[in-house]
Structure formats: structure tokens, C-alpha cells
Amino acid sequence: MATATHDITEKDLAGKLMRRSGLRLTRQRRAVLETVLHSADHPSAAVIYKRALKRLPGISLATVYNCLEALAEKRIINQLNFDNGASRFCPNLVEHVHLLDDASNRVLDVHLKPGVCVEDVFDLPVGVRVERLEACLHGSIPNKKP
Numbered sequence: 760m761a762t763a764t765h766d767i768t769e770k771d772l773a774g775k776l777m778r779r780s781g782l783r784l785t786r787q788r789r790a791v792l793e794t795v796l797h798s799a800d801h802p803s804a805a806v807i808y809k810r811a812l813k814r815l816p817g818i819s820l821a822t823v824y825n826c827l828e829a830l831a832e833k834r835i836i837n838q839l840n841f842d843n844g845a846s847r848f849c850p851n852l853v854e855h856v857h858l859l860d861d862a863s864n865r866v867l868d869v870h871l872k873p874g875v876c877v878e879d880v881f882d883l884p885v886g887v888r889v890e891r892l893e894a895c896l897h898g899s900i901p902n903k904k905p
């Protein structure tokens with residue numbers, strides 16, 4: 760799935776994001792961040808841990824949790840808290856909402872249609888200015904076509 764954030768290599772992007780956030784780019788944070796940037800399936804911390812082990816053998820689950828927390832706190836990645844389980848993580852920094860398939864637990868990024876803004880979609884009180892979009896749609900996602 761190509762997005763603007765995936766046009767440059769994960770390594771370049773990881774360094775750029777970390778410099779911008781002011782977080783120190785440790786080997787562990789780089790491994791975790793590159794793992795998330797390479798994951799379009801909104802993985803949980805446990806899944807990220809398994810994948811990060813391939814990039815940095817010996818990294819601990821606790822370190823992965825700490826890295827994810829720091830990266831989410833600096834909004835380098837998005838932390839998603841659905842009411843049906845563990846937090847999931849999203850590397851897509853373009854404004855979007857999530858569509859959760861409750862049966863399969865799959866999550867898709869859903870963007871506003873071109874030319875549409877949040878104020879066009881919701882009947883907001885006068886004077887409200889939306890600063891961040893965070894929402895979850897629940898539904899069923901058809902299986903991918905072969």
C-alpha cells in the first residue's frame with residue numbers, strides 16, 4: 760500500500776522523524792520504528808516485537824513496549840486503542856480514520872474523499888475547529904481479490 764510516507768526508504772524516514780521529534784535515535788527505537796513503518800496491517804506490540812527481532816535480535820518485549828510508547832507520545836506513529844483488545848500501531852501520518860472488521864480483526868486506513876474536510880462530514884457546533892481526526896468505523900471488510 761503506497762502512501763506519501765512510504766515514498767522514501769524506511770531508514771531515511773525513521774531518521775527524519777526522530778530528528779524532528781527530538782527523540783534520540785537509539786538502535787532499539789530505529790528497529791521498532793522501521794518495523795512499524797514497514798507494517799501496513801496495524802500490528803499489535805506483540806507482533807511488532809516478533810518482527811523487530813528480525814531487525815535487532817535480542818531486543819526485549821519490554822523495550823519494544825517502551826519504544827512504541829515513546830514513538831506514539833511524540834506522534835511519530837499512531838497508537839490505536841480499540842475496545843476489543845490490545846493496542847495496535849499505525850505508521851500512516853496522513854489524516855485518516857480506521858475501519859475495523861470485528862470478525863477478522865483486520866484494520867484498514869480510510870481517508871476522506873478528495874476535496875472533503877471534516878467540517879463537511881460532521882454537523883459541528885458553530886465555532887468548533889477540529890485539530891485532529893481520530894475515529895473508528897466498525898464494519899466488514901471484503902476479502903482481497905486474488
Ligand SMILES: [Zn+2]
Pocket residue numbers: 801837849850851855856857867868
Ligand atoms: Zn492507520
